[in-house]
Amino acid sequence: MxxxxxxxxxxxxxxxxxxxxxxxxxxxxxxxxxxxxxFAEGPLCVERLLDSPYPVRCLVGFAHxxxxxxxxxxxxxxxxxxxxxxxxxxxxxxxxxxGLVATADRVEPWSVxxxxxxxxxLVVMExxxxxxxxxxxxxxxxxxxxxxxxxxxxxxDPLYRRSVRVSMGHVLRLPWARLAGGFTTWQRSLAxxxxxxxxxxSLTPHPEAVHIAQALAGAPKVALLVGAEGPGLTxxxxxxxxxxxxxxxxxxxxxxxVATSAAIAFYExxxxxxxx
Amino acid sequence: MxxxxxxxxxxxxxxxxxxxxxxxxxxxxxxxxxxxxxFAEGPLCVERLLDSPYPVRCLVGFAHxxxxxxxxxxxxxxxxxxxxxxxxxxxxxxxxxxGLVATADRVEPWSVxxxxxxxxxLVVMExxxxxxxxxxxxxxxxxxxxxxxxxxxxxxDPLYRRSVRVSMGHVLRLPWARLAGGFTTWQRSLAxxxxxxxxxxSLTPHPEAVHIAQALAGAPKVALLVGAEGPGLTxxxxxxxxxxxxxxxxxxxxxxxVATSAAIAFYExxxxxxxx
Numbered sequence: 001m002x003x004x005x006x007x008x009x010x011x012x013x014x015x016x017x018x019x020x021x022x023x024x025x026x027x028x029x030x031x032x033x034x035x036x037x038x039f040a041e042g043p044l045c046v047e048r049l050l051d052s053p054y055p056v057r058c059l060v061g062f063a064h065x066x067x068x069x070x071x072x073x074x075x076x077x078x079x080x081x082x083x084x085x086x087x088x089x090x091x092x093x094x095x096x097x098x099g100l101v102a103t104a105d106r107v108e109p110w111s112v113x114x115x116x117x118x119x120x121x122l123v124v125m126e127x128x129x130x131x132x133x134x135x136x137x138x139x140x141x142x143x144x145x146x147x148x149x150x151x152x153x154x155x156x157d158p159l160y161r162r163s164v165r166v167s168m169g170h171v172l173r174l175p176w177a178r179l180a181g182g183f184t185t186w187q188r189s190l191a192x193x194x195x196x197x198x199x200x201x202s203l204t205p206h207p208e209a210v211h212i213a214q215a216l217a218g219a220p221k222v223a224l225l226v227g228a229e230g231p232g233l234t235x236x237x238x239x240x241x242x243x244x245x246x247x248x249x250x251x252x253x254x255x256x257x258v259a260t261s262a263a264i265a266f267y268e269x270x271x272x273x274x275x276x
Numbered sequence: 277m278x279x280x281x282x283x284x285x286x287x288x289x290x291x292x293x294x295x296x297x298x299x300x301x302x303x304x305x306x307x308x309x310x311x312x313x314x315f316a317e318g319p320l321c322v323e324r325l326l327d328s329p330y331p332v333r334c335l336v337g338f339a340h341x342x343x344x345x346x347x348x349x350x351x352x353x354x355x356x357x358x359x360x361x362x363x364x365x366x367x368x369x370x371x372x373x374x375g376l377v378a379t380a381d382r383v384e385p386w387s388v389x390x391x392x393x394x395x396x397x398l399v400v401m402e403x404x405x406x407x408x409x410x411x412x413x414x415x416x417x418x419x420x421x422x423x424x425x426x427x428x429x430x431x432x433d434p435l436y437r438r439s440v441r442v443s444m445g446h447v448l449r450l451p452w453a454r455l456a457g458g459f460t461t462w463q464r465s466l467a468x469x470x471x472x473x474x475x476x477x478s479l480t481p482h483p484e485a486v487h488i489a490q491a492l493a494g495a496p497k498v499a500l501l502v503g504a505e506g507p508g509l510t511x512x513x514x515x516x517x518x519x520x521x522x523x524x525x526x527x528x529x530x531x532x533x534v535a536t537s538a539a540i541a542f543y544e545x546x547x548x549x550x551x552x
Contacts, residue, residue, distance in 0.1 A: 257415075
């Protein structure tokens with residue numbers, strides 16, 4: 001005969017100074033404060049955090065926002081703190097209308113080899129320093145069947161709060177890892193991809209590059225390299241790839257946003273695998 | 277014998293209360309204040325404003341930022357006000373590190389017929405209320421050979437300061453107009469496009485829609501309809517189109533950002549006109 005443990009009710013906290021809420025204190029500068037936590041805001045991101053390899057520490061939110069997660073949190077032994085809108089605003093430092101946030105510890109869930117081993121399509125970033133662009137690249141990659149993300153030098157932290165939010169939580173589930181080496185050496189790591197039979201394709205607005213559709217046609221495994229808006233990929237990085245490909249641009253216009261360019265390349269990759 | 281008028285030097289203004297700077301006073305809420313002006317910030321946008329049909333009122337900025345525009349402003353009789361970083365910050369209400377802003381009066385430069393008449397590819401928006409998304413759609417349209425933009429109901433003002441900025445000034449040069457009619461009647465305006473031999477294609481994440489590449493193949497003239505992220509196009513709007521098309525999405529992911537979806541459709545349109 002066994003007894004089922006009832007799900008412990010959420011602990012209600014009314015004092016904004018309560019140390020159990022320290023994880024989410026002054027949330028807007030939480031990343032800068034170096035607490036090194038992962039934050040997920042809103043039901044969609046919180047669910048993706050719960051499904052992720054990151055060990056969840058606590059859930060904080062309004063009663064009705066916490067309710068759908070109560071059973072799972074109880075099963076997994078995650079602390080649940082119920083707060084009012086006012087308390088949450090005082091602790092987080094702004095009016096958090098979504099009313100739900102979860103925190104997790106950082107771990108290193110994937111190795112470069114792990115990301116590569118099961119993948120057919122990868123994206124490799126270089127020099128992308130903007131957290132929103134990083135988040136958007138993860139979102140677009142997840143949406144269009146990219147299997148993993150590799151980071152060269154100069155790429156900002158994908159687990160920053162804003163990246164997680166813009167990625168719609170996909171940065172928490174799509175495998176990613178940092179390639180070894182600094183600014184002028186990381187490109188050597190690309191040899192691992194070539195050895196694993198990936199065709200390495202650099203994305204560049206250069207008019208002499210081949211059309212992206214031609215570069216991707218018939219390649220069983222593809223790794224797409226994208227660089228920061230403005231400078232683009234370094235010559236060093238492009239030299240380490242098999243081909244340079246472009247998205248045709250109208251005369252007199254600027255290159256596209258890096259996440260938009262990446263989305264088009266992902267679309268073309270997906271399209272090249274179909275029999276249209 | 278004729279004398280060339282020397283270019284009048286920029287007028288230096290040191291008093292933040294000077295009424296000649298009223299156009300750019302409290303710039304962050306300038307749109308809300310209902311002054312009804314068009315604002316362009318930074319050299320790229322200012323140049324596009326000067327090339328646009330909007331009558332430019334003044335240029336304000338740091339001396340070295342104004343210099344490249346001095347001759348043209350003089351030729352066109354545009355007032356030029358030189359300010360220090362401190363004065364500009366006090367007038368605009370924030371530290372404007374780009375150091376250059378131009379204002380223009382609003383006019384209605386294009387009619388619906390004017391937008392349609394010379395076009396081969398158009399985009400039609402419905403319900404896109406976010407100024408950044410509107411700006412990004414204009415930027416992507418300009419970059420990928422879309423000839424014009426039509427606005428159905430529920431689309432926010434493309435001339436808002438933030439739209440202009442995110443569009444990189446393309447909202448000032450790409451022809452656009454508002455279609456007549458309200459929420460349940462504007463769709464009738466789409467008949468004008470069908471009459472002008474456009475194939476009307478709705479973009480939707482619905483899995484039963486055809487692949488966007490199939491929808492666009494072989495169409496001499498195309499109008500792409502896009503709706504707001506989340507609700508998407510209304511059924512009313514989709515019924516007024518010839519075909520519903522989708523960008524394939526990976527299972528368990530959300531639809532793409534509306535400007536990203538539009539960019540992919542523009543790319544596919546451009547691709548369909550090539551002999552790849």
